[in-house]
Amino acid sequence: MIDVNALQKYSLFGGVSPEQIEKIKPLLETGHFEAGECPQVEGQPNDKIYFILSGEVDVIKQGVVIARLREGETFGEMELLDIMPSIATVRAATALDVVMISNRALYDISKLDLKTFSMMIMNLARDLSRRLRRMDELVCEETKGS
């Protein structure tokens, strides 16, 4: 059972009404992972975005944990859009419950409700833009520091 109200707090659903989420709900999947399992492996294909409903994950790049994500956060946004391999491994640090939207489901959402689709993609693009901005600042600071 996917809780529509729980999904509304994720930035990807910003501006999307509960009725709109209800409509696309049949296209969403739920998933459960035990601690230690990896929903996403660096270098391997992934075509899903994951919404963390409960539990925590470690984001691992080249063997190093670079971030920990929690309830209310998402991963897999970049892999959802392009067809490149995953940029990082994501490993469940605890038991993990997620809602997933696959690339195929996203396509189906665009056919079912173009308005909802375009809001989701707009939110996604804004998210990526914010991350790019942060990354950009980070690179600039490192360059100044060295």
Add this chain to the structure above:
Amino acid sequence: MIDVNALQKYSLFGGVSPEQIEKIKPLLETGHFEAGECPQVEGQPNDKIYFILSGEVDVIKQGVVIARLREGETFGEMELLDIMPSIATVRAATALDVVMISNRALYDISKLDLKTFSMMIMNLARDLSRRLRRMDELVCEETKGS
């Protein structure tokens, strides 16, 4: 006069047909800058994406030229989506002709033709995703190097 065929080569219009571009053309603006003029200034608001039709620009961050962009390339994508200040200054290195889409025009495109809008936003998100991926690789290599 905006040449529809010229616009088709930009990644933002990937998959958008000449007929669709023709339809939204009244919402696009053209602009001309002389060498030395700055369409975009670091820290200042900007709400437009620019398509370089002819000429070249320097992308300048904290006084340092970090990139040169040419015909067929775009800038301002990030500022179009969020309401944050520009992350870099863009200065015309030669006489410069551009096509511009403002945030307001983008909104109007969504009202006029939601399908075209959603394709453009999807292309934009893919572009940002690719840039994020490159930036990510860059940061990783620098970290390994230091």
